[in-house]
Amino acid sequence: EPEVTQTPSHQVTQMGQEVILRCVPISNHLYFYWYRQILGQKVEFLVSFYNNEISEKSEIFDDQFSVERPDGSNFTLKIRSTKLEDSAMYFCASSPISGGAGDTQYFGPGTRLTVL
Amino acid sequence: GESVGLHLPTLSVQEGDNSIINCAYSNSASDYFIWYKQESGKGPQFIIDIRSNMDKRQGQRVTVLLNKTVKHLSLQIAATQPGDSAVYFCAERETGGFKTIFGAGTRLFVKA
Secondary structure, eight states, rough: OOOOEEEEEEEEEEEEEOOOEEEEETTTTOOOEEEEEETTTEEEEEEEEEETEEEOOOTOOOOEEEOOOOOOEEEEEEEEEEEEEOOOOEEEEEEOOOOOOOOOEOOOEEEEEOOO | OOOOOOOEEOOOOOOOOEEEEEEEETTTTEEEEEEEEEEEEEEEEEEEEETTTEEEESSSEEEEETTTTTEEEEEEEEEGGGGGGGEEEEEEEEEEOOOOOEOOOOEEEEEE
C-alpha cells in the first residue's frame, strides 16, 4: 500500500540554523500538507499546497517557513532560522483529489525536530 | 472560534469490551469529520470518516456517530483489542477547506 514517507526521522539543530524537512507524498496525489505536533499537544495545521502554490496557511506559518515541490516527487518544508519553540513533530500529508470534504489526507510518520 | 475538543483525556477498557470515545466540535461550518489513530512515534492513521449528511457510518469493528444538533461526534470500537491502544483524535474540515482541525486526543488503554 502506498505511503507518505519523510526524512529524516529525527533532526537536531542549533537555534538560528536553517532546516529542511523532506517528504515524498503518495505518487498520484495532488494536494500536500504540513502539520506539526508539539509534544503532548494536538496536531496543528501549517500549510496546504497545490499546483505549485500555497492554497491555505495558518497563523503559525509565518515568514520563517516556506514550502517547495522541487521535483515531481519531493515536498519540502524549510524553516529559515529555527527557534526553540519550533521543536515538534512535523507531519507531511497528501490527498488525491482536493482538500475539501470527503477527501482523506494520509499522513507520513513524521520528523522529530529538536532545536537546541 | 474553531475548536474540536474531547470529553475524556484517557480511557481504560478491558480487552474484548466495547470502547466509546467522544468528541465535541464548535465550528458549525464543518461538514466532514474524521477519526485518526496515533500510535507512539507514528503519524495519524485514518480510521473512519463521516460527512455531515449522515449520522452514522460503520467500518470494520468501528462506528462513527454524528449528532449535528449538539455538535457531538463519537467513535465506537467493538471488541477492543490490545492493538487498539493508542491516542485517538477527532478532526474536522469545511467543504472547500484544506486544513484539518484536530481535537486534543484521547488515550485509549486496553487491559489484557
